Amino acid sequence: MDLASIIGIFSGIGFVCITILLGSGLGLFWNLPSVMIVVGGTFAATLIAYPLADFLSIIKVTMKVFLFKIEKPADIIANLVEISNKARKGGLLSIEGDIADTSDPYLAKALQMTVDGVKTADIAAVMQKKMTLIKKEHKTGYSLYSTMGAFAPAFGMVGTLIGLVQMLANLDDPSTIGPKMAVAMITTFYGSVMANLFFLPMANKLEGRSGEEIANMTIIYEGVISIREGEHPRLMEDKLNVYLGEGAKTTSED
Numbered sequence: 624m625d626l627a628s629i630i631g632i633f634s635g636i637g638f639v640c641i642t643i644l645l646g647s648g649l650g651l652f653w654n655l656p657s658v659m660i661v662v663g664g665t666f667a668a669t670l671i672a673y674p675l676a677d678f679l680s681i682i683k684v685t686m687k688v689f690l691f692k693i694e695k696p697a698d699i700i701a702n703l704v705e706i707s708n709k710a711r712k713g714g715l716l717s718i719e720g721d722i723a724d725t726s727d728p729y730l731a732k733a734l735q736m737t738v739d740g741v742k743t744a745d746i747a748a749v750m751q752k753k754m755t756l757i758k759k760e761h762k763t764g765y766s767l768y769s770t771m772g773a774f775a776p777a778f779g780m781v782g783t784l785i786g787l788v789q790m791l792a793n794l795d796d797p798s799t800i801g802p803k804m805a806v807a808m809i810t811t812f813y814g815s816v817m818a819n820l821f822f823l824p825m826a827n828k829l830e831g832r833s834g835e836e837i838a839n840m841t842i843i844y845e846g847v848i849s850i851r852e853g854e855h856p857r858l859m860e861d862k863l864n865v866y867l868g869e870g871a872k873t874t875s876e877d
Contacts, residue, residue, distance in 0.1 A: 628688050628828060635820045657782050657810040661817065664778035665771050672770055677763050684764040688825050693835055694727070696842055700863045703846035706734070707856040715740075718850075729753060729840055733847040743851050750844045754837060761833035765826045772822035779814020783807050842866055 643652055670678055702725075710718050715738055722734045729750070736746045786807025793799055842863055849859040 625689050625691055625828075628825075631824065632820070639816065639820075651805070652809060652812065654806050654809045657786075657806065657813055660782040660785065661775060661778045661810055661813040664781065665774045665814075665817070668774045668778070669767065669771050673763075673767060677767065680764070681767060684767060684829065685825070687764070687832065688828050691832055693832070694839060696839060696866055699839055699842050700846070700860065700867070703843070703850070703863065704856050704860045707846070707850050707854075707859055710850050711853070711856060715850075727843070730843050730847070733843065737847060737851045743848060746851060747844070747848055750840075750847070754840050754844065757840065758833070758837060761829070761836070765829035765833060768822045768826035768829065772818040772826060775818040775822060776811070776814040779811040782810025782814075786810065838866060 640649065643649055706718050706721050709721070718734060719738050722731050722738065725731045725734070732753075733746060733750055736749065786803060790800060790803040790807060793803070846859060846863055849862065
């Protein structure tokens with residue numbers, strides 16, 4: 624579970640609510656028509672922008688913001704080096720047991736093709752295609768939230784314009800101008816909060832996590848190709864360590 628996302632959302636909501644309570648009651652900031660125009664308009668526009676299947680994946684995408692587990696690159700490299708040492712000493716068939724032990728289907732498929740004697744070029748093509756598909760899937764997820772982050776403030780402004788039109792149509796009663804102006808501005812408030820506290824931060828979080836997953840897949844890709852080509856494990860390790868920070872280099876013994 625990602626504590627940073629949970630703490631960020633709850634603290635953000637808390638700060639907004641406390642700020643409101645310091646000057647008025649929360650009820651002053653509740654208006655159902657404003658919620659309808661901002662939330663309904665944002666989702667409606669997103670449905671126009673994306674296929675229904677992509678839009679319905681929003682629940683799965685949202686869960687990924689809060690529930691995310693990824694293997695450390697250093698651990699992946701250490702595992703690949705161990706497999707490489709085993710293949711170098713006992714041949715490619717000796718790593719067949721590692722296929723059943725791995726929980727990563729991407730690595731398992733690559734190792735299986737290696738054991739089966741598939742050509743290096745064909746292994747590379749399959750792995751690259753899989754990475755491309757994963758990148759596309761990830762992009763759909765975080766761009767969905769980026770799009771909603773752009774639509775929400777726009778519909779907040781639409782709601783404000785609707786409120787202003789209704790206010791101007793009743794200028795014969797000056798006592799209603801203040802309350803109606805306040806209601807008109809609430810939609811802009813809703814749109815800004817939704818975009819800047821939820822949609823855009825979630826899009827950034829998902830994009831960053833996509834980068835982490837693709838980086839791990841790249842490490843696996845280069846490691847498996849090195850194993851298939853019979854490169855020395857130490858050389859492979861040095862190549863893969865490039866993906867780590869200076870303080871996180873892995874070391875191994877032949």
